[in-house]
Amino acid sequence: MKVLFTGASHWHLPLFSAPLRRVEGARLVAVTDPDPARAREIAAREGCAWAATPEEAIAQDRPDLAFVLGRHADMAAAAHAMIDANIPFVIEKPAGLTLGEVEGLADAAAAKGLFAAVPFVIRSSGFMAAVRELLVDEPALYAGFRFNAGLPQRYRDAGCGWMLSRALSGGGVLTNLGVHFLDLMAEIFPDAAPEAASANFASLSGEGDIEDYAAATFHFGRGIGLVETGYLYPAPTGVFDLHFSVRTAGHYIAATGPGVIEITDLDGRQERRAATVTNMEEYPAFVAEVVRRVRDGLPPVAGLADMVRVMGMMNAAYRAGGIDRGQ
Numbered sequence: 001m002k003v004l005f006t007g008a009s010h011w012h013l014p015l016f017s018a019p020l021r022r023v024e025g026a027r028l029v030a031v032t033d034p035d036p037a038r039a040r041e042i043a044a045r046e047g048c049a050w051a052a053t054p055e056e057a058i059a060q061d062r063p064d065l066a067f068v069l070g071r072h073a074d075m076a077a078a079a080h081a082m083i084d085a086n087i088p089f090v091i092e093k094p095a096g097l098t099l100g101e102v103e104g105l106a107d108a109a110a111a112k113g114l115f116a117a118v119p120f121v122i123r124s125s126g127f128m129a130a131v132r133e134l135l136v137d138e139p140a141l142y143a144g145f146r147f148n149a150g151l152p153q154r155y156r157d158a159g160c161g162w163m164l165s166r167a168l169s170g171g172g173v174l175t176n177l178g179v180h181f182l183d184l185m186a187e188i189f190p191d192a193a194p195e196a197a198s199a200n201f202a203s204l205s206g207e208g209d210i211e212d213y214a215a216a217t218f219h220f221g222r223g224i225g226l227v228e229t230g231y232l233y234p235a236p237t238g239v240f241d242l243h244f245s246v247r248t249a250g251h252y253i254a255a256t257g258p259g260v261i262e263i264t265d266l267d268g269r270q271e272r273r274a275a276t277v278t279n280m281e282e283y284p285a286f287v288a289e290v291v292r293r294v295r296d297g298l299p300p301v302a303g304l305a306d307m308v309r310v311m312g313m314m315n316a317a318y319r320a321g322g323i324d325r326g327q
Contacts, residue, residue: 004087012069031049127261
């Protein structure tokens, strides 16, 4: 299986390219990037060809699968190139700048029955597996996710300073990290329409014109969900200060770091269980599963319709916090 990465200067490239090397029969054939110098550099490092645009890469050596990364402002155009060429693809969240862009992608891919995955990888965590086990018999009452990642400077250090520009990224930490937890809340409360009750945003570092702190509360019928996330923790990439918790009718599930979750019943009996928790732990399995599903003609675990749902929630949160994204 020949694989293309577009927008390859995105800091998540190693999260996908390193696991891809371990997938039997899959090989990276080309990368693209708006900056030709970066594309050449990455191609030399990865041992593949490079092109200036997705269309050039497709013409040079048609891939069987593409990973659409890069600036959020460029994602929709790159994804449309894959749709036009009938090439299955993965697209990083948020898949575009606006809800309209993402809806257009979802409709176009669906019309062709084309595989189009979004890496909402925390869905596949051990934490969420435990939540799903309980939701079979117990409705959810509350879901809370606090997730603080590294400082904004890390994006400049990675050559992705565009992440701090609203015009190129569409938003800050809610757009980049918060979407994972909006997706989880929608999964935990599948039968209730989300209603954004309140939201607060701040730029505490003053880096760029995006928010580096976000907190949003949603009502899901009788249930309630809370996401709080920020670029606040002075830690390396992939290290987080986190607390995830879900209350069902009969249990409380919590994680305060990677590797372990606690499940407590209403009588106080507690089980500690080894389990994956964060996104960083899930990318190798995600890449292998994408290749398997494309080969077997199966749909993705999460796709563009899920991204449309999450972007609708995200826009509602921004409006509740007084930010007009013009969509």
